[in-house]
Amino acid sequence: MASLELVQPHANIKQSQHTLTSSPSRHISTTNGDYDTANPPEVRKYLRTYGLIPPAIESYETQAQRCLKLLAMKPTPIEKYQYLTHLRATNVHLFYRLLSDNIKELTPLIYTPTVGEACIRWSELYTQPEGLYLSYSDRGNLHSILNNWPHNVEITVVTDGSRILGLGDLGINGMGIPVGKLALYTSCAGIKPDATLPLQLDLGTNNKALWEDPLYMGSRMPKISAEEERDFLDELMAALTEKWPGIVIQFEDFKNPFPALERYRDTYTCFNDDVQGTGAVIVGGFINAVKASGVPAKDHRAVFLGAGSAGVGVAKQIVEYFIKEGLTEDEARKKFWFVDSNGLVTLDRGDKLAEHKVYFARDDNEGKQIQSLSRLIEFVKPTILMGLSTIGGAFNKDILQKMARLNDRPIIFPLSNPSSKSECTFEEAIRHTEGQALFASGSPFPSLEFGGKTLTPGQGNNMYVFPGIGLGAILSKAVSITQDMIYASAESLSTSLTPDEVAAGWLYPDIRRIREVSVIVTRGVIRAAQANGVDREIAIRGLSDEQLDNYIRDRMYDPFKETENVEDEVAQLIATASGGAQAVTNGHAHGTANGTVGRSAHL
Numbered sequence: 001m002a003s004l005e006l007v008q009p010h011a012n013i014k015q016s017q018h019t020l021t022s023s024p025s026r027h028i029s030t031t032n033g034d035y036d037t038a039n040p041p042e043v044r045k046y047l048r049t050y051g052l053i054p055p056a057i058e059s060y061e062t063q064a065q066r067c068l069k070l071l072a073m074k075p076t077p078i079e080k081y082q083y084l085t086h087l088r089a090t091n092v093h094l095f096y097r098l099l100s101d102n103i104k105e106l107t108p109l110i111y112t113p114t115v116g117e118a119c120i121r122w123s124e125l126y127t128q129p130e131g132l133y134l135s136y137s138d139r140g141n142l143h144s145i146l147n148n149w150p151h152n153v154e155i156t157v158v159t160d161g162s163r164i165l166g167l168g169d170l171g172i173n174g175m176g177i178p179v180g181k182l183a184l185y186t187s188c189a190g191i192k193p194d195a196t197l198p199l200q201l202d203l204g205t206n207n208k209a210l211w212e213d214p215l216y217m218g219s220r221m222p223k224i225s226a227e228e229e230r231d232f233l234d235e236l237m238a239a240l241t242e243k244w245p246g247i248v249i250q251f252e253d254f255k256n257p258f259p260a261l262e263r264y265r266d267t268y269t270c271f272n273d274d275v276q277g278t279g280a281v282i283v284g285g286f287i288n289a290v291k292a293s294g295v296p297a298k299d300h301r302a303v304f305l306g307a308g309s310a311g312v313g314v315a316k317q318i319v320e321y322f323i324k325e326g327l328t329e330d331e332a333r334k335k336f337w338f339v340d341s342n343g344l345v346t347l348d349r350g351d352k353l354a355e356h357k358v359y360f361a362r363d364d365n366e367g368k369q370i371q372s373l374s375r376l377i378e379f380v381k382p383t384i385l386m387g388l389s390t391i392g393g394a395f396n397k398d399i400l401q402k403m404a405r406l407n408d409r410p411i412i413f414p415l416s417n418p419s420s421k422s423e424c425t426f427e428e429a430i431r432h433t434e435g436q437a438l439f440a441s442g443s444p445f446p447s448l449e450f451g452g453k454t455l456t457p458g459q460g461n462n463m464y465v466f467p468g469i470g471l472g473a474i475l476s477k478a479v480s481i482t483q484d485m486i487y488a489s490a491e492s493l494s495t496s497l498t499p500d501e502v503a504a505g506w507l508y509p510d511i512r513r514i515r516e517v518s519v520i521v522t523r524g525v526i527r528a529a530q531a532n533g534v535d536r537e538i539a540i541r542g543l544s545d546e547q548l549d550n551y552i553r554d555r556m557y558d559p560f561k562e563t564e565n566v567e568d569e570v571a572q573l574i575a576t577a578s579g580g581a582q583a584v585t586n587g588h589a590h591g592t593a594n595g596t597v598g599r600s601a602h603l
């Protein structure tokens with residue numbers, strides 16, 4: 001093993017050290033590119049994988065052909081999900097090549113909707129570690145457990161599993177969400193796979209079915225109290241930031257995300273994706289929908305089904321947009337009517353409203369408590385109908401027809417995930433509004449032939465913005481993520497459509513261009529960080545937009561270049577080594593270069 005100390009080479013090569021020395025990291029799936037069948041002989045020899053992979057040196061096209069064939073042989077989405085998980089664990093760069101090249105087709109398999117089923121069945125289907133689990137009983141030791149993670153982390157997505165998509169409390173089975181979101185960070189914004197940490201908190205669950213499931217792999221205890229959770233998160237935030245200064249922390253799918261957001265937003269580089277990311281992505285599409293509706297911003301009225309973290313997060317950011325369009329805050333706030341499981345949210349409803357609902361609670365209902373969505377639509381005559389309720393099919397034919405009678409171009413956004421929870425399908429929205437709906441949904445729906453045209457639905461999913469928010473925060477070295485940075489992601493997204501996409505009436509850009517869209521979003525986020533003075537990367541302050549875009553692109557992980565990069569690096573190491581061990585080893589001379597040792601020892 002002496003040769004392993006010779007150099008500190010490329011991340012991949014470091015991984016091979018782990019592999020050779022039986023470090024625990026060999027089991028961590030996010031880093032393994034060593035067995036890539038694209039690796040040429042010199043690289044295989046260097047990595048000591050020569051002979052462990054079939055002899056052919058494969059082009060990406062051949063690799064992709066095999067993967068897509070294998071994928072097609074899997075009859076169900078969850079089996080395709082499992083195949084893709086296996087591919088990522090065994091050949092990470094190929095997984096990301098395939099994902100980048102087929103983002104539209106594969107995203108529904110690694111993210112919503114399939115990730116919903118994967119989470120429901122996580123403990124049943126578990127085969128290998130894919131992230132870090134921290135239990136309540138680990139408190140006091142969180143920092144030392146983070147030391148078990150073998151990589152240098154730039155970003156983490158953390159969930160307590162208490163509200164996974166619209167599927168409720170899934171306890172530690174929620175791990176599929178951090179894993180899926182971070183896969184999108186890598187494919188959409190080029191964050192290196194090694195630099196991402198999926199983090200699942202095991203703080204108990206109130207889902208009793210999980211306690212009774214013999215395969216459940218989390219703690220069988222009720223969810224800890226809000227105070228206990230606060231103390232645990234205090235320790236976690238400090239530990240993460242001490243271990244990896246500069247880390248960006250994304251909170252995801254917490255049932256009650258507001259306390260943590262308020263507590264940490266100014267002191268750590270963190271954001272809540274469901275409140276802030278969703279708010280931003282919907283504003284991004286909404287700006288375009290308002291333009292397409294022909295109705296000026298000041299004349300819109302919005303009914304929201306669902307007054308949870310996502311609903312209120314979206315409405316708050318639309319308020320910001322309305323204010324920018326010239327309304328006062330009070331005028332903007334009054335454009336919203338929220339319906340939750342107890343009916344219209346009003347100040348005099350008689351139940352104790354959760355704090356986050358009070359801002360939008362109506363005080364002009366004259367004692368009337370409207371329970372039904374249909375009657376509320378007759379009463380308010382909204383131009384906009386948003387669904388963040390987790391109630392699949394809630395926007396029925398009657399509701400959609402009413403929206404079409406009231407508006408030439410009703411804005412209809414059924415945003416709940418996964419698809420089974422969507423308040424309506426694209427087809428329903430189009431058929432019941434005679435093709436007039438300006439539509440976006442949280443989960444993807446297929447295009448549709450209607451009235452002699454092919455109509456394509458928008459996907460109002462935070463995946464259009466969180467990759468750019470995270471990358472912008474990393475590259476600007478932001479000390480915190482300000483509301484201006486979040487809003488900038490929305491505005492940047494709204495400008496990212498091509499003229500053809502605008503002409504086709506799209507509200508969101510083609511998902512196949514997501515990497516370019518993420519560059520635009522990242523630039524907007526960095527500019528806002530600079531304007532707010534929260535950036536620490538002063539060297540990029542003076543860059544023009546074009547220079548900044550190039551700077552961003554240069555720092556994005558590109559799975560297509562990965563084989564070349566390793567190849568170049570190995571060639572350089574071997575060349576340097578054969579020119580004299582002293583030059584390579586910089587004081588750690590053992591007389592022979594790794595590559596040579598690897599080759600001679602293993603051929």
Ligand SMILES: NC(=O)C1=CN([C@@H]2O[C@H](COP(=O)(O)OP(=O)(O)OC[C@H]3O[C@@H](n4cnc5c(N)ncnc54)[C@H](O)[C@@H]3O)[C@@H](O)[C@H]2O)C=CC1
Nearest residue numbers: 165166278306307308309310340341389416417442461462
């Ligand atoms: N498209 C996207 O990017 C995103 C979508 N979402 C989706 O939004 C949904 C809600 O998420 P959160 O707000 O975080 O959840 P939440 O649990 O905080 O809120 C759900 C809301 O729906 C209401 N509700 C439940 N049953 C209802 C009924 N029968 N009638 C009317 N209202 C009802 C609840 O009272 C609550 O106000 C989830 O399905 C989630 O997947 C969340 C974040 C991002």
Ligand SMILES: CC(=O)C(=O)O
Nearest residue numbers: 165253274417461462
């Ligand atoms: C997309 C997302 O973050 C959610 O449904 O929770």
Ligand SMILES: [Mg+2]
Nearest residue numbers: 252253273274
């Ligand atoms: Mg979420």
